[in-house]
Amino acid sequence: MKYICLGYYDEKAFGQLSEQERTAFMDECFVYDDVLKKNGHYIGDEALQLAETAATLRYQNGKVAITDGPFAETKEQLGGILILEAKDLNHAIQIMSKHPGVKGGPFEIRPAADLTELVNESERRRSVATEK
Amino acid sequence: MSQATKPVHEIVDAVYRSESRRILATLIRLLGDFEIAEEAMHDAFAAAVEQWPREGVPTNPRAWLVSTGRFKAIDGIRRQARFVSDGPSGDGMMTELADRLAAETEDIAEKLDESVEDDRLRLIFTCCHPALAPDARMALTLREVCGLTTEEIARAFLTSPATLAQRIVRAKTKIRDARIPYQVPSQSELPERLETVLHVVYLMFNEGYSASSGNSLTRADISGEAIRLGRLLLELLPEPEVTGLLALMLLQESRRAARSSPDGEIILLDDQDRSLWNREFIAEGTALVRQTLITRRVGPYTLQAAIAAVHAEAQTSSATDWQQIVALYDVLVQMIPSPVVELNRAAAVAMRDGPEAGLVLIDALLARGELDEYHLAHSARAELCRRLGRKDDARVSFERALNLTQQEPEKRFLKRRLAELA
Numbered sequence: 001m002k003y004i005c006l007g008y009y010d011e012k013a014f015g016q017l018s019e020q021e022r023t024a025f026m027d028e029c030f031v032y033d034d035v036l037k038k039n040g041h042y043i044g045d046e047a048l049q050l051a052e053t054a055a056t057l058r059y060q061n062g063k064v065a066i067t068d069g070p071f072a073e074t075k076e077q078l079g080g081i082l083i084l085e086a087k088d089l090n091h092a093i094q095i096m097s098k099h100p101g102v103k104g105g106p107f108e109i110r111p112a113a114d115l116t117e118l119v120n121e122s123e124r125r126r127s128v129a130t131e132k
Numbered sequence: 133m134s135q136a137t138k139p140v141h142e143i144v145d146a147v148y149r150s151e152s153r154r155i156l157a158t159l160i161r162l163l164g165d166f167e168i169a170e171e172a173m174h175d176a177f178a179a180a181v182e183q184w185p186r187e188g189v190p191t192n193p194r195a196w197l198v199s200t201g202r203f204k205a206i207d208g209i210r211r212q213a214r215f216v217s218d219g220p221s222g223d224g225m226m227t228e229l230a231d232r233l234a235a236e237t238e239d240i241a242e243k244l245d246e247s248v249e250d251d252r253l254r255l256i257f258t259c260c261h262p263a264l265a266p267d268a269r270m271a272l273t274l275r276e277v278c279g280l281t282t283e284e285i286a287r288a289f290l291t292s293p294a295t296l297a298q299r300i301v302r303a304k305t306k307i308r309d310a311r312i313p314y315q316v317p318s319q320s321e322l323p324e325r326l327e328t329v330l331h332v333v334y335l336m337f338n339e340g341y342s343a344s345s346g347n348s349l350t351r352a353d354i355s356g357e358a359i360r361l362g363r364l365l366l367e368l369l370p371e372p373e374v375t376g377l378l379a380l381m382l383l384q385e386s387r388r389a390a391r392s393s394p395d396g397e398i399i400l401l402d403d404q405d406r407s408l409w410n411r412e413f414i415a416e417g418t419a420l421v422r423q424t425l426i427t428r429r430v431g432p433y434t435l436q437a438a439i440a441a442v443h444a445e446a447q448t449s450s451a452t453d454w455q456q457i458v459a460l461y462d463v464l465v466q467m468i469p470s471p472v473v474e475l476n477r478a479a480a481v482a483m484r485d486g487p488e489a490g491l492v493l494i495d496a497l498l499a500r501g502e503l504d505e506y507h508l509a510h511s512a513r514a515e516l517c518r519r520l521g522r523k524d525d526a527r528v529s530f531e532r533a534l535n536l537t538q539q540e541p542e543k544r545f546l547k548r549r550l551a552e553l554a
Binding site for chain 1: 171281284
């Protein structure tokens, strides 16, 4: 099964680390990422730039409003996502418990939702609509 | 994927389905840790997918997977040791662990086939260890021994996957921290430890058998897993009570189709359509009961199975040999003195000697107070009062039972009975 791990971290606290601490932390994370890639657990990942670079879109009063910055103003911001292949939730927990990144902030593990059936249904609806 | 590699993938899948539980059980013994073993098994199967198309399927795939998994785990611990530098469990200890594991079992491949069934028993006894919380025992057994996923188990127990995942994590931590040994108990401990295992299996069966709520299909699956586990245990440890439990589960399961209506309403034993009973299960269960009674080492599961077999043999409710059922309950009450068993005995006496005789026993039991909160005691009393035409007494007891039960089908059943009285 596919699991999405959302990695959160405190941007401010991370910024205050020394150069050496920061690189040591990243090295550890990348080493473990390589382990995941090698043993077939890794499907993909993306790291995010600082939350201040975000633009949030919201539908308000019939039009799209744009705000500067992240959707939620919290101490810990989303720093990146990792997509995992694991047998079940316990397996995903086990794999991510060993990820050094968890020392930098919480991981939220969410099972991927399979929308194939919903998409198929939608396609059927739309094809019926065009026939008419 | 080329055409040539496809059959190998299918072989790997088939080996996974038939062997993964055995491989895991052996790797836990060799590596001394559930999580390292699980990861090692994953790595071994990943290696098989990659190497078997190129090098051919090994003659003994299980041995290949075990030694590959073990090798990968030791290699992994070594690799990790080079990067882990903080804390008291620093690199020295990790390297030492890897060395020890590597030195311990040089010729495992040869010895493997002798010990593999023992490993499965070790896994069962560890998952059902009395030091673990009862609900954790069941969850762990379903995941590690039966191979169900956390999500499947959560669905069957009507709980969230995260809650169940945590239960499993805690249980594994407990096994590690409390150093619960990975072994089959010695002869002197065996009867007591086996009792815990059988209890877990029977709870699992009842979890799927009680018509409480939720998706009935997944609930039936849990009973099916319990029966499979019973069969496995019997194969590994042919003790009379293991046979008795399997027989009991088969005989109860044989009535599944008849015990509720298509819309989920309860149908009592007396009113069941006996043509819906599963004859195959009855034949198998009855044969197992006979086989165990001959050993003369009869335990509570066997006795309960024997009672179920007497019911199963009767063509109609009235043709039931109540004499024999009461006699079996007499022995059971002596073996496990429990008010619930006495209640069942009273119900059988009511069938043998008439409702009046049963009512006297139930009233005496209720007067003792232990069954005051047990809804089935009150509904049994109500049923007998109803048969005696004592409508007011029946109403009071049905209402008491209704207040005590949580299960929706039971509530609907009791409300129907109350409506019939009016």
